[in-house]
Amino acid sequence: MTDERIPDKSGPLTQVRERIDSIDKQIQELISERANWAQEVAKVKGEGLSAIDYYRPEREAHVLRMVVDRNGGPLSDTEMVRLFREIMSSCLAQEDPLKIGFLGPEGTFSEQAVRKHFGHAAYGLPLGSIEEVFQEVAAGHADFGVVPVENSGQGMIQVTLDMFLTSDATICGEVELRVHQCLHSQLGRLEDIKRVYAHAQSLQQCKTWLRINLPNVECIAVSSNAEAARLARHADEAAAIAGETAGRVYGLKTVAKAIEDRADNTTRFLVIGRSLFPPSGNDRTSLLITVNDKPGALYDILSPFAKHGVSLNRIESRPSHTGKWQYAFFIDVSGHIEGAALQAAVQEIGESAAKLRVLGSYPVALP
Numbered sequence: 001m002t003d004e005r006i007p008d009k010s011g012p013l014t015q016v017r018e019r020i021d022s023i024d025k026q027i028q029e030l031i032s033e034r035a036n037w038a039q040e041v042a043k044v045k046g047e048g049l050s051a052i053d054y055y056r057p058e059r060e061a062h063v064l065r066m067v068v069d070r071n072g073g074p075l076s077d078t079e080m081v082r083l084f085r086e087i088m089s090s091c092l093a094q095e096d097p098l099k100i101g102f103l104g105p106e107g108t109f110s111e112q113a114v115r116k117h118f119g120h121a122a123y124g125l126p127l128g129s130i131e132e133v134f135q136e137v138a139a140g141h142a143d144f145g146v147v148p149v150e151n152s153g154q155g156m157i158q159v160t161l162d163m164f165l166t167s168d169a170t171i172c173g174e175v176e177l178r179v180h181q182c183l184h185s186q187l188g189r190l191e192d193i194k195r196v197y198a199h200a201q202s203l204q205q206c207k208t209w210l211r212i213n214l215p216n217v218e219c220i221a222v223s224s225n226a227e228a229a230r231l232a233r234h235a236d237e238a239a240a241i242a243g244e245t246a247g248r249v250y251g252l253k254t255v256a257k258a259i260e261d262r263a264d265n266t267t268r269f270l271v272i273g274r275s276l277f278p279p280s281g282n283d284r285t286s287l288l289i290t291v292n293d294k295p296g297a298l299y300d301i302l303s304p305f306a307k308h309g310v311s312l313n314r315i316e317s318r319p320s321h322t323g324k325w326q327y328a329f330f331i332d333v334s335g336h337i338e339g340a341a342l343q344a345a346v347q348e349i350g351e352s353a354a355k356l357r358v359l360g361s362y363p364v365a366l367p
């Protein structure tokens with residue numbers, strides 16, 4: 001066995017490390033060259049603009065799809081995308097970092113979604129609630145916001161959908177995040193736990209595990225998992241369900257990992273903003289449609305999609321808040337609103353619907 005503490009100037013380890021050093025040098029030079037070219041692109045767009053004017057989500061999605069297409073391993077597509085996302089994030093932040101609002105405090109899954117989509121060079125703005133994320137984006141204090149909209153096991157997050165009924169926010173992107181829940185506590189021992197804090201969604205996601213492993217504890221829903229971790233820090237008999245990051249941020253010990261009931265537990269987040277962006281080549285469009293209370297109203301809004309060959313990805317109804325028993329439909333379809341098929345379908349639906357708003361067309365989530 002080779003002892004790394006003994007210098008081995010000609011051994012196989014040194015040779016391999018020299019090769020890695022030389023590759024790192026090339027990578028670094030190329031990253032610097034890329035950053036210079038990104039500055040050239042910025043000059044073409046105009047000098048002295050703010051970060052949001054330089055940001056092009058459709059171009060970023062295109063760049064990252066090429067990364068996936070080229071990937072021959074051994075790193076996974078997710079890892080490769082993450083690395084290139086960070087390079088683009090740093091290139092963009094040469095101008096001025098983007099400000100991204102999310103449901104704080106630090107360490108939430110929303111913050112992880114921010115990093116997955118915007119990289120670490122963006123400036124994260126932790127906020128107190130999903131409503132506040134919408135407000136800060138509308139007021140221009142945040143360039144974009146990242147809000148959870150759906151969990152693979154629990155379904156839609158209604159607060160987020162309802163915010164679109166009253167705000168002018170647009171949808172500029174989507175992020176899918178595999179959510180692994182852990183149980184954290186101050187002492188790190190299951191037998192000490194009498195109370196478990198977590199966001200209501202997380203309590204639901206870990207229901208079976210809690211029933212089997214902590215049948216008699218009190219479960220308390222709080223505003224976020226990071227808040228749960230913060231509370232657990234102050235009481236030896238309390239624990240928090242939260243991601244690994246939140247446990248680390250709040251200095252807790254992990255009692256159990258991967259306690260979610262479903263192995264494929266995934267949360268989908270939306271990137272909200274104030275404008276619409278051009279097509280990226282593989283897009284989804286979200287529509288908000290309110291119907292008049294008449295026979296066949298739902299058929300009238302759905303049949304044009306079939307007629308024009310537009311695939312429906314999901315449909316969700318919510319009370320429209322405009323009158324009793326009136327409903328708003330949140331509909332996601334494949335394609336960009338500038339595409340001919342979707343244009344034709346939307347035009348036809350607009351003739352029978354009470355209200356139709358294009359919430360946004362945005363690149364389909366990357367790995």
Ligand SMILES: O=C(O)C(=O)C[C@]1(C(=O)O)C=C[C@@H](O)C=C1
Nearest residue numbers: 038041055056059060088091092
């Ligand atoms: O292509 C552009 O428009 C750029 O500004 C360059 C670049 C990149 O680094 O590739 C940087 C930021 C944009 O959001 C998209 C892409």
